[in-house]
Amino acid sequence: MARKVLSLLPPLLLAAAGLTGLLLLCIPTRDIREPPALKYGIVLDAGSSHTSMFIYKWPTDKENDTGIVGQHSSCDVRGGGISSYANNPSGAGQSLAECLDQALRDVPRDRHMGTPLYLGATAGMRLLNLTSPKASASVLAAVTQKLTQYPFDFRGARILSGQDEGVFGWVTANYLLENFIKYDWVGRWFRPRKGTLGAMDLGGASTQITFETASPAEDPANEVQLRLYGQQYRVYTHSFLCYGRDQVLQRLLASALQAHSFHPCWPTGYSTQVLLQDVYQSPCTMAQRPQTFNSSSRVHLSGSSNPALCRSLVLGLFNFSSCRFSQCSFNSIFQPPVAGNFIGFSAFFYTVDFLRTVMGLPVATMKQLEDATLTLCNQTWSELQARAPNEGARLSDYCAGAMFVQQLLSRGYGFDERAFGGVTFQKKAGDTAVGWALGYMLNLTNLIPAETPKLRKGTDFGSWVVLLVLFAVLLLAAVVLLLRQARSAKSPSAI
Numbered sequence: 001m002a003r004k005v006l007s008l009l010p011p012l013l014l015a016a017a018g019l020t021g022l023l024l025l026c027i028p029t030r031d032i033r034e035p036p037a038l039k040y041g042i043v044l045d046a047g048s049s050h051t052s053m054f055i056y057k058w059p060t061d062k063e064n065d066t067g068i069v070g071q072h073s074s075c076d077v078r079g080g081g082i083s084s085y086a087n088n089p090s091g092a093g094q095s096l097a098e099c100l101d102q103a104l105r106d107v108p109r110d111r112h113m114g115t116p117l118y119l120g121a122t123a124g125m126r127l128l129n130l131t132s133p134k135a136s137a138s139v140l141a142a143v144t145q146k147l148t149q150y151p152f153d154f155r156g157a158r159i160l161s162g163q164d165e166g167v168f169g170w171v172t173a174n175y176l177l178e179n180f181i182k183y184d185w186v187g188r189w190f191r192p193r194k195g196t197l198g199a200m201d202l203g204g205a206s207t208q209i210t211f212e213t214a215s216p217a218e219d220p221a222n223e224v225q226l227r228l229y230g231q232q233y234r235v236y237t238h239s240f241l242c243y244g245r246d247q248v249l250q251r252l253l254a255s256a257l258q259a260h261s262f263h264p265c266w267p268t269g270y271s272t273q274v275l276l277q278d279v280y281q282s283p284c285t286m287a288q289r290p291q292t293f294n295s296s297s298r299v300h301l302s303g304s305s306n307p308a309l310c311r312s313l314v315l316g317l318f319n320f321s322s323c324r325f326s327q328c329s330f331n332s333i334f335q336p337p338v339a340g341n342f343i344g345f346s347a348f349f350y351t352v353d354f355l356r357t358v359m360g361l362p363v364a365t366m367k368q369l370e371d372a373t374l375t376l377c378n379q380t381w382s383e384l385q386a387r388a389p390n391e392g393a394r395l396s397d398y399c400a401g402a403m404f405v406q407q408l409l410s411r412g413y414g415f416d417e418r419a420f421g422g423v424t425f426q427k428k429a430g431d432t433a434v435g436w437a438l439g440y441m442l443n444l445t446n447l448i449p450a451e452t453p454k455l456r457k458g459t460d461f462g463s464w465v466v467l468l469v470l471f472a473v474l475l476l477a478a479v480v481l482l483l484r485q486a487r488s489a490k491s492p493s494a495i
C-alpha cells in the first residue's frame with residue numbers, strides 16, 4: 001500500500017509543478033526584481049482664480065499604455081491667479097516659487113533635468129489678453145523668467161485656447177477611465193465597447209463642454225478631429241468665455257445693481273458693501289457698466305432669498321433668441337444634442353457636492369437638482385450659516401452658482417431627464433485630478449501614440465508562450481503517468 005502511494009508521488013509532484021507554473025503565468029506580472037524607472041512631468045494650471053501645480057509620473061517601460069500616467073503630487077499656489085498680477089508681473093513669477101520648491105523635493109534629484117515643465121494659462125489670461133495684451137505678455141514673461149531658474153526641462157508658458165482646454169479635459173477623463181483602449185490578460189489590445197465620456201468643466205472665467213459626435217459640426221470652430229491609438233475621434237467642443245463661476249457671479253452682481261436694490265440670489269439677512277470698481281473692471285461686465293460711475297465708491301447691497309427672481313436674473317445671462325445653425329445651445333453657438341454619458345468636474349463637482357453633502361439633498365435627477373437649487377436659494381443667511389459654519393466667504397454665493405449650473409445644463413446645453421441620468425459629478429479618477437492639465441502633458445510629450453501599440457508583452461511575449469507550452473506539456477505528461485498507474489493498479493495482470 002505504501003509503495004503504491006509512493007509510486008503516485010512523482011506524477012503528482014509533476015502535475016503540481018505544471019499547474020503552479022500555469023497559474024503563475026496567468027497572474028498579471030509585476031516587475032518585482034527591480035522597480036521600473038519612473039519618469040516625471042510637471043504642469044502648472046494657471047487658472048483665473050488660482051494656480052495649481054500637478055506632478056505626474058509613469059513607468060518608462062510602459063510609456064504608451066493607456067492609464068499608466070498618474071498623479072504623483074500636487075500643490076496649490078497661494079494668492080490669486082497669475083492674471084491678477086497685471087500691475088505687478090514679477091509678483092506672478094514669485095508666487096510660483098513655493099510650489100516649484102516643493103517640486104524640487106517631490107521629483108528625485110537625478111530626474112530633474114529630464115522632467116518636462118509646462119505652464120498653461122486659461123480664461124483669466126485670455127481676458128487679460130483681451131483688455132491689455134501688453135500686461136498679459138509681461139505676466140507671461142515674468143513667469144517664464146521664474147520657471148527657467150529651475151533645473152527642470154522648461155518647455156514654455158502659453159495661453160491655451162478655449163478649444164484646447166475643452167479637448168484636453170476630454171482626453172484626460174477618457175484616458176484615466178481607459179475608454180480609448182485596454183489590454184486583456186494575454187496582452188492583446190482591444191477597444192472598450194462603452195464609448196467615450198463627454199466632459200464638462202466649469203472654471204472661474206470660462207466653461208467648456210466637449211463630447212464625441214457622429215455628425216460633423218456645422219461650425220468648424222466647434223469640431224476637433226483626433227487620432228488616438230489608431231482610432232479616429234470626431235469631437236464637438238465649445239468654451240464659453242465669461243461663463244466661469246467667478247465671472248458669472250460678477251455679472252449677476254452687475255445685473256442686480258442694475259435691476260434691483262437687492263440681490264435675489266443672496267440670502268435674506270446677508271448684506272455687504274460692493275466696490276463698483278471690482279464689479280466693472282472685468283470685460284465680462286462691460287455691457288452692464290454705467291456710462292459714468294465712481295469707481296472708488298461702494299454700494300450697500302443685501303440679499304432677499306428669492307428663488308424665482310434669482311432664476312430670471314440667471315436666465316438673463318443666456319441669449320436664446322437667435323441661431324445661425326440648425327440647432328444651438330445659446331448665444332448663437334452651434335451644438336448637436338448632447339449624446340452619451342458625461343462627467344462634470346471642477347466647479348460642477350463643487351456645486352453639486354455642496355447640495356448633496358452640506359444641504360443633504362438628492363441630485364440624481366434633473367427635477368431633484370432643480371428642487372435642491374430652489375431650496376438652497378430659499379434659505380436665510382442664518383439658516384445657511386447654521387448648516388455650513390466653516391464654508392466662509394463663498395457661502396452667500398452657492399445659490400447663484402447652483403442656479404447657474406442648473407440653468408446651464410437644462411436650458412443651455414439641453415439635458416433632459418434621460419440625458420441627465422448619464423451625468424456623474426466627480427473631481428478625480430483614482431488619485432488623479434480630472435482637468436485639462438494631464439491631457440495637455442500627454443499631448444505635448446507624445447505619450448498617446450496615434451497608432452495602435454504593438455503587443456504589450458513585447459520582448460517577453462515569445463518566452464511567455466514557450467513557458468506556457470512547456471508547463472502545459474508537463475501537466476499533460478503528469479496526467480498521462482497518473483492514468484497509466486491507476487490502470488496498472490486496477491489491472492489484475494499487473495505484476
Ligand SMILES: *[C@@H]1O[C@H](CO)[C@@H](O)[C@H](O)[C@H]1NC(C)=O
Nearest residue numbers: 129130133136137140158159
Ligand atoms: C493674445 O491675443 C492675440 C489676439 O487674439 C493673439 O494673437 C495672441 O497670441 C494672444 N497672446 C498670447 C500670449 O496667447
Ligand SMILES: *[C@@H]1O[C@H](CO)[C@@H](O)[C@H](O)[C@H]1NC(C)=O
Nearest residue numbers: 276293294295296297298299
Ligand atoms: C468717489 O467716491 C469716493 C468715496 O466714496 C469719494 O471720496 C469721492 O469724492 C468720489 N468722487 C467723485 C468724483 O464723486
Ligand SMILES: *[C@@H]1O[C@H](CO)[C@@H](O)[C@H](O)[C@H]1NC(C)=O
Nearest residue numbers: 318319320321322323331332
Ligand atoms: C441676442 O443676440 C442677438 C444676436 O446676436 C442680438 O441681436 C440680441 O440683442 C441679443 N439679445 C439680448 C437680450 O442680448
Ligand SMILES: *[C@@H]1O[C@H](CO)[C@@H](O)[C@H](O)[C@H]1NC(C)=O
Nearest residue numbers: 307308374375376377378379
Ligand atoms: C421658501 O420657504 C418658505 C418658508 O420658509 C416656504 O413657505 C416656501 O414655500 C419656500 N419656497 C420655496 C420655493 O421653496
Ligand SMILES: *[C@@H]1O[C@H](CO)[C@@H](O)[C@H](O)[C@H]1NC(C)=O
Nearest residue numbers: 164167168224226443444446
Ligand atoms: C497634440 O499634439 C499634436 C502634435 O504632436 C498636434 O498635432 C495635435 O493637434 C495635438 N492635439 C490637440 C488636441 O491639440
Ligand SMILES: *[C@@H]1O[C@H](CO)[C@@H](O)[C@H](O)[C@H]1NC(C)=O
Nearest residue numbers: 060061062063064446449450
Ligand atoms: C511610444 O510611441 C512612440 C510614438 O508612437 C514611439 O516612438 C515610442 O518608441 C513608444 N515608446 C515605447 C516605450 O513603446
